[in-house]
Amino acid sequence: MNLLEDLVVIDFSQFLSGPSAGLRLADMGAQVIKIEKPYVGDVCRELYVSDVMIQGESTIFHAINRNKKSYVADLKVKNDLLKIKQLIAKADVLIHNFRPGVMDRLGLSYTVVKALNSSIVYASISGYGNEGPWKDLPGQDLLLQAASGMTWLSNDSNSMPTAMGVAVVDILAGAHLTQGILASLFERAIKGEGALIEVSLFESALDFQFEVLTCFLNDSNQLPVRSAVNNGHAYISAPYGIYKTSDGHLALAMGNIVELAELLNCKALQGYSDSKNWFILRDEIKVILAAHLLSQSTEFWLSVLIPADIWCSDVLNYGQLIQEQGYKQLNMEQLVTTSYGLNILTTRCPIRVDGQILTSPIGAPSLGEHNEFIDQQFLI
Amino acid sequence: MSHLPLKGLTVLEFSQYLSGPSAGLRLADLGARVIKIERPKVGDACRQLAIKDLWADDGSSLLFHTINRNKESFSADLKNSDDLQCVKKLIKEADVVIHNFRPGVMEKIGLDYDCVKLINAKIIYATVSGFGNEGPWKDRPGQDLLLQSLSGLVYTSGNEKDSPIPFGIAIADIICGAHLVQGILAALVRRQKKGVGALIELSLLESLLDFQFELLTTYFNGKQLPKRSAENNAHPLLSAPYGIYSTLDGHIAIAMANIHLLASTLHCETLAAFPLQEAFSNRDEVKIILSKHLASQASTYWVEKLHAANIWAMEVLDWSKIKEHPAYKILQMEQTVKTANGKEMITTRCPIRINGQRLFSSSPAPQLGADNNKLIEEFSLKNSA
Numbered sequence: 001m002n003l004l005e006d007l008v009v010i011d012f013s014q015f016l017s018g019p020s021a022g023l024r025l026a027d028m029g030a031q032v033i034k035i036e037k038p039y040v041g042d043v044c045r046e047l048y049v050s051d052v053m054i055q056g057e058s059t060i061f062h063a064i065n066r067n068k069k070s071y072v073a074d075l076k077v078k079n080d081l082l083k084i085k086q087l088i089a090k091a092d093v094l095i096h097n098f099r100p101g102v103m104d105r106l107g108l109s110y111t112v113v114k115a116l117n118s119s120i121v122y123a124s125i126s127g128y129g130n131e132g133p134w135k136d137l138p139g140q141d142l143l144l145q146a147a148s149g150m151t152w153l154s155n156d157s158n159s160m161p162t163a164m165g166v167a168v169v170d171i172l173a174g175a176h177l178t179q180g181i182l183a184s185l186f187e188r189a190i191k192g193e194g195a196l197i198e199v200s201l202f203e204s205a206l207d208f209q210f211e212v213l214t215c216f217l218n219d220s221n222q223l224p225v226r227s228a229v230n231n232g233h234a235y236i237s238a239p240y241g242i243y244k245t246s247d248g249h250l251a252l253a254m255g256n257i258v259e260l261a262e263l264l265n266c267k268a269l270q271g272y273s274d275s276k277n278w279f280i281l282r283d284e285i286k287v288i289l290a291a292h293l294l295s296q297s298t299e300f301w302l303s304v305l306i307p308a309d310i311w312c313s314d315v316l317n318y319g320q321l322i323q324e325q326g327y328k329q330l331n332m333e334q335l336v337t338t339s340y341g342l343n344i345l346t347t348r349c350p351i352r353v354d355g356q357i358l359t360s361p362i363g364a365p366s367l368g369e370h371n372e373f374i375d376q377q378f379l380i
Numbered sequence: 381m382s383h384l385p386l387k388g389l390t391v392l393e394f395s396q397y398l399s400g401p402s403a404g405l406r407l408a409d410l411g412a413r414v415i416k417i418e419r420p421k422v423g424d425a426c427r428q429l430a431i432k433d434l435w436a437d438d439g440s441s442l443l444f445h446t447i448n449r450n451k452e453s454f455s456a457d458l459k460n461s462d463d464l465q466c467v468k469k470l471i472k473e474a475d476v477v478i479h480n481f482r483p484g485v486m487e488k489i490g491l492d493y494d495c496v497k498l499i500n501a502k503i504i505y506a507t508v509s510g511f512g513n514e515g516p517w518k519d520r521p522g523q524d525l526l527l528q529s530l531s532g533l534v535y536t537s538g539n540e541k542d543s544p545i546p547f548g549i550a551i552a553d554i555i556c557g558a559h560l561v562q563g564i565l566a567a568l569v570r571r572q573k574k575g576v577g578a579l580i581e582l583s584l585l586e587s588l589l590d591f592q593f594e595l596l597t598t599y600f601n602g603k604q605l606p607k608r609s610a611e612n613n614a615h616p617l618l619s620a621p622y623g624i625y626s627t628l629d630g631h632i633a634i635a636m637a638n639i640h641l642l643a644s645t646l647h648c649e650t651l652a653a654f655p656l657q658e659a660f661s662n663r664d665e666v667k668i669i670l671s672k673h674l675a676s677q678a679s680t681y682w683v684e685k686l687h688a689a690n691i692w693a694m695e696v697l698d699w700s701k702i703k704e705h706p707a708y709k710i711l712q713m714e715q716t717v718k719t720a721n722g723k724e725m726i727t728t729r730c731p732i733r734i735n736g737q738r739l740f741s742s743s744p745a746p747q748l749g750a751d752n753n754k755l756i757e758e759f760s761l762k763n764s765a
Contacts, residue, residue: 003566003578016594028566047636060617063597132710137687138635142614142622143694146633149702151624153548154537161624161631161696163614164547165536166592173731175558180732182565183410187385189572195385196735203731206713208549210728211398214446215432216699217714217726223698232525232546235431242529242544249544251529253521254429279433306520313526315544318599318606321532326517332589333600345600347593350556350586351563354579 002029003353007185009093010035010084011068014042016141016167017125017201018097019064020174021181025093026067027349027358033069033374034365035084041070041367057364062344065364066336072368075106084108086380089116093181097125100135110196121184123197125173130198139201141167148205153212153234157226173204211235228283230290237278238285242315248298253311257285263308264301266292331357338363384411385734389568392417392470393451394479394486396424398524398550399508399584401447402557403478407564408450409730409739412476415452415755416746417467423455423748424448437723438747446727448745449717455749458489466761467491471499473759476564480508483518493579504567506560506580513581522584524550531588536595536616540608556587610664611671619659620666624696630679635692639666645689646682648673717744 007030011022019034019042026032036042044061071087073080085108088094094113096103103109103124110122127139137143142163145151150169151161180197188194206213212224212235224234230241232253239252239260252260257278261269268288272278278285293301298314305312321327334348342363349358374380389412393404401416401424408414418424423440426448430441454470456463468491471477477496479486486492486507493505510522520526528534528546538545560582567578589596595606598617606616612623614633621634621642634642639659643651650669659666674682679695686693702708715729730739756762 003563003570005570024562028562059598059601060594063593128707129711132707133705134707137694138692140635140692142624142633142635143692145614146624146631146694146696147702149697149699150549151631151633151696152698155542155545155548159538159542160612160626162537162545163624163633164549164551165538165608165613165615166533166595167615168547168551168591171591172555172558175555175562176731179406179410179558179561179565180734182562182569183385184734186565186568186572189569196733198733198736199731200711202707203711203713206711206728207731208554211431211443211446212549213699214725214727215434215442218442219432219434221700221703223700226548230543231548233431233548233550240525242525242534242546244543249529251525251534251546253523253525276433309521311521311523311526313520313529315529315534316532317535318532318596321530324517326511326515326530326585329515330512330583330586330589332586344597346597347589350559350582350590351566352579352581353563353567355581 004029007031007093008091009033009095010088010091012094012096012098013125014097015044015047016064016170017173018095018177019044020171021123021177022068022095023064023066024174024178024349025181027360028351030093031069032067033071033087033370034065036070036072036367038072038074038368041072045367062364063346066346067360067362068365069370069374070365070367071371071374075108081107083375083380085116087374087378088113088120090378091117091120092185093121093123095123095177097139099139100126100130114194118194119188119192120194121181121188121197122194123177123181124199125177126198126200128202129200134202141170141201144169144201144205148202148209150205150209152224153226154231155226156231157228168208169201169205172208173199173201176204176207227286230286238282239289241286243290243293245293245298245301246296249315250293250298250301251313251315255310259308260310263304263310264292268292334359334361336361336363338366339369340366384739386411389413389475390415390473391476391478392474394477394481395508396480397426397429398447398553399556400478400480400560401426402554403506403560403564404451405447405449406557406561406730407476409741410732413452414450415454415470415751416448418453418455418748420455420457420749423453427748436719436725437721438719440745442725445719445725445745449727450741450743451746452751452755453746453748454752454755458491464489466756468499469759469761470755471496471503474500474503475568476504476506478506478560480522482522483509483513497577500577502571502575502577504564504571504578504580506564507582508556508560509581509583511585512583524552524584527552527584527588531585531592533588533592535606535608536592537613538608539613540610542608551591552584552588555591556582556584559587559590609667612667620663621670623667625671625674627674627679627682628677631696632674632679632682633694633696634686637691641689642691645685645691646673712738715740715742717742719744720747720750
């Protein structure tokens with residue numbers, strides 16, 4: 001059976017952070033009902049990315065909202081709000097990512113909702129928490145990367161502050177929200193009480209940096225310095241980074257420089273025998289390595305390093321990756337179909353349960369597709 | 381906080397470095413009792429892995445202390461039959477087992493899921509591998525940078541002409557640890573209802589592919605590799621202005637915005653003349669125009685204007701500036717833990733708030749084997765039975 005069978009999640013959230021939490025709960029078996037504004041719905045429906053659209057809707061909307069239901073309601077209209085409250089009374093989880101105060105104004109604050117359903121798990125994601133000078137600022141991934149210091153960790157030291165090119169803050173906040181929700185559902189199964197779970201993009205962005213922030217906090221507040229070349233991690237010694245070869249790239253993780261010098265037959269590196277210098281002199285070491293690795297192909301270097309158990313790999317783009325047996329055998333892709341017959345190839349949940357992968361052929365819902373169905377299911 | 385949702389649960393952590401232990405840390409912060417099972421003398425290899433050469437006062441790295449606070453340590457040689465017996469008794473009392481050994485290791489020891497299930501049928505047995513249990517990559521080292529390199533992630537950050545640029549944080553480990561926690565908790569929810577245990581398996585590769593689900597779905601359906609913009613790239617799928625820009629005295633980030641609204645807000649005439657529908661197809665040009673324009677004034681000047689027009693923008697800060705900011709201070713994100721030798725270290729707390737409460741814990745990371753005697757007594761591990 002599915003881990004979260006019989007659980008009902010009412011999801012008021014938009015874009016990525018909240019909806020990614022809803023997606024994971026759906027993947028594990030919960031019934032997730034998106035509550036959407038009339039005519040527009042989740043703003044993400046209209047967020048076109050690149051030039052790829054699927055029947056007028058963005059590919060990312062379809063990726064994020066597969067296997068969910070859509071219920072349209074205007075929360076400012078009395079009758080609609082009444083129906084939503086009836087739905088909430090029968091739900092297990094409520095998710096929203098409105099800015100602070102919005103749910104209160106709509107009459108759906110935790111206090112109100114708890115009175116309707118004392119065992120509900122009420123989960124919210126904000127940008128910066130519910131108080132303080134930034135609470136009303138927009139909570140958007142790139143802005144949080146900028147505000148949390150994260151942009152000073154990737155790329156080389158002379159480059160601009162560099163954003164991580166995936167919405168990492170949204171995704172982690174969604175993952176943290178899911179953790180809080182599930183922990184509360186576990187406790188609820190024992191004690192019968194619901195809970196309020198709050199996550200902010202800001203706190204999730206800081207938690208993501210917990211290892212390096214802890215260094216900063218205990219090392220006289222010294223800011224991170226990215227290496228001048230081939231930076232892979234601001235706090236890690238040479239050779240950690242990605243290097244050009246004669247025909248591509250090679251990634252090298254933590255490794256012993258002396259051993260590397262020998263395996264790669266790189267005489268210029270042989271002098272660096274003191275491991276302390278692998279951090280202090282990492283730029284120098286990386287410059288030597290970079291010049292040396294240019295002389296042969298990626299395949300050649302891997303054939304020398306892999307048998308010696310050196311932590312290394314080739315560097316692939318998506319086109320190369322999907323050709324690899326190591327990728328294919330995961331069965332990471334799944335085809336989902338919308339109710340109007342549109343097929344979309346996407347990825348599946350990464351969690352395996354009892355040896356099984358979790359898939360679902362159900363595509364993202366069209367706006368308001370399930371109003372009638374939900375009304376009947378919950379007798380509202 | 382008076383009560384925590386996972387209070388009463390016991391987790392045995394047979395894992396090392398970051399992916400498994402970060403899952404253990406989150407479970408500990410949510411109230412579980414987490415016991416690290418470590419090799420005698422050496423322990424978790426992370427004890428000897430320092431970043432920036434920073435060490436705690438007990439010979440273990442600051443990194444180890446950061447990841448393993450709020451846990452206990454039981455040292456055991458799993459190849460020694462007496463020790464293995466003790467560990468099996470612990471397993472009998474436990475709710476969750478986590479390991480991140482390479483495929484086959486737990487089978488050799490006799491602690492694979494099938495064996496463990498016989499000791500404790502309701503156990504949640506959770507594993508992290510690099511690449512799954514099958515296929516040509518299964519024995520490769522599951523290390524973060526290598527996974528970033530193999531999964532295509534390194535082609536998302538930096539600009540078009542740059543080399544592949546890795547994320548400067550161990551994203552594969554961290555996201556996989558987060559997924560592991562999700563799987564474990566969902567399995568505990570089911571166990572509470574149905575009384576059954578579960579096997580939960582994650583791999584760094586699957587987690588990192590899931591992490592890129594928006595990009596991969598776009599790639600599968602559009603057949604074009606994601607392309608970083610030539611300048612100011614911050615996400616390969618997004619139109620101008622999405623990116624980070626230099627100003628007179630620093631940098632600002634601008635997220636999704638209508639370029640004409642942006643032009644009028646910033647008084648940028650060149651941008652005002654630019655066709656709206658080319659914000660994606662000609663994003664490099666837009667970004668170049670913006671870069672030139674934004675270099676003329678200070679960050680706060682621009683951010684005030686942008687916020688007044690409700691445009692999504694933010695100043696780029698570093699930790700020194702963040703640390704002093706009231707918006708950071710009000711979070712109370714820092715907490716102090718005291719090591720066994722009495723030295724204080726500052727670290728961050730769990731990011732999840734429950735019933736309006738922040739979750740703090742002052743318990744430090746354990747010394748290797750610090751809890752052996754206590755656990756032997758508490759669970760009568762040495763008694764034959």
